[in-house]
Amino acid sequence: MQLAQTGSRWILRFDGFFLGLAGTVAMIAETVGHFLGLGPLAETRGSPHTIGGFEAHGLAVLIAILLFHGATTADRKLWHVVGLTTHLFLASANLLYWSSFVFHGLLPVGIVSTVLHIILVVAHAACLWRLAPNKSLEHMRGR
Numbered sequence: 001m002q003l004a005q006t007g008s009r010w011i012l013r014f015d016g017f018f019l020g021l022a023g024t025v026a027m028i029a030e031t032v033g034h035f036l037g038l039g040p041l042a043e044t045r046g047s048p049h050t051i052g053g054f055e056a057h058g059l060a061v062l063i064a065i066l067l068f069h070g071a072t073t074a075d076r077k078l079w080h081v082v083g084l085t086t087h088l089f090l091a092s093a094n095l096l097y098w099s100s101f102v103f104h105g106l107l108p109v110g111i112v113s114t115v116l117h118i119i120l121v122v123a124h125a126a127c128l129w130r131l132a133p134n135k136s137l138e139h140m141r142g143r
């Protein structure tokens with residue numbers, strides 16, 4: 001059980017780091033592109049649509065802070081549910097709007113971020129499984 005506890009904390013911290021870093025970098029790119037017309041999002045200069053990405057990436061930073069906090073708590077199941085659902089949503093959004101990565105010339109960013117979102121979905125699911133009080137499948141078989 002000690003390994004599960006340590007792994008659980010590590011996953012939440014890594015997730016917080018990933019979301020915080022990616023969200024912050026994206027917010028900077030959106031701000032510089034919108035106001036200065038520079039960087040990978042230069043074509044968004046003055047666009048009224050920039051706010052959506054900026055807000056979404058800002059929320060990712062806020063969730064990162066919450067996940068860092070969750071790593072310090074004794075019962076981390078809720079925080080793994082938050083991480084799992086966050087990354088399930090973000091991976092789905094990336095796939096649904098994949099053409100945005102292509103349009104902005106950010107295909108490598110799309111690939112890396114989507115793969116990391118999927119890996120984190122699996123990691124959080126594994127943590128939830130390992131932290132579950134009863135791992136036996138017998139009760140699911142109606143016995």
